[in-house]
Amino acid sequence: MNPELDLTLERVIRAPRAAVWLAWTDPSRFEQWWIPSPLTCRVDRLEVRPGGAMVTRMSEDGTNFVPHMDASFLVVEDRERLVFTNAIDSTWRPANPQPVAMTAEITLSDHPDGTNYHVTVTHADPQARAHHEQLGFLEGWGTVTDQLAEIAESQGR
């Protein structure tokens, strides 16, 4: 876990593990929460097994769909754990997803009130960062950050 690249979140969901698992693995349910409305999500492939494909598309108008996620499952443990990554696409081809490649691990465990839902997402170094360095921006960056702080503070006045 690298705090500059990775994130975790934990939530107690007041529903049984089986329901949470179903929401992740049943395409018609997955479509309902994966992408925020008003965007529409369409699941092309959701093969919940190690090496299986996870391919979703999204649409603004419900008619024209554009690619959203093209990933592969790495680990699938029934009602307990899901790991997938978009660093390789659904055909296992090494990918270069934007804005940054990630591996997400979802774990479910029992909780007196339902399900303890835990997410860990690890990220590659984003290209933005490399780009940032290419620009010779490192020195200037401190200044920008100061200025951003100043701007934010001036708003408070």
Added chain:
Amino acid sequence: MANYLAALDEVFVALADPTRREVVRHLGRGPKSVGDLAREFPMTLPSFLKHVRTLEASGLISTAKSGRVRTCELRRDRLAVVDDWLADQRRIWEERTDRLESLVTDPKEQS
């Protein structure tokens, strides 16, 4: 999402120049006319306008003309692009989890 990196490029390029950062800083205090801004910088008006156009192209500022005065305004939403990509990812996952939670706790779903 596909345009995210293109947006980052433009914003970083725009902010890579000290004059343009200074313009952003000035506009942080509120909208200003091009003329008023230009007076703060030791350069010709055409050179200054180039910077304004770069900032505008990056989406960091917007400009609007009223009569003979062109006013510049900072677009804070664009500035947020440089803020923190990781915070962005966190927000996406938090909101995703909110939606998952509301789906699986929906009474209709239980049946």
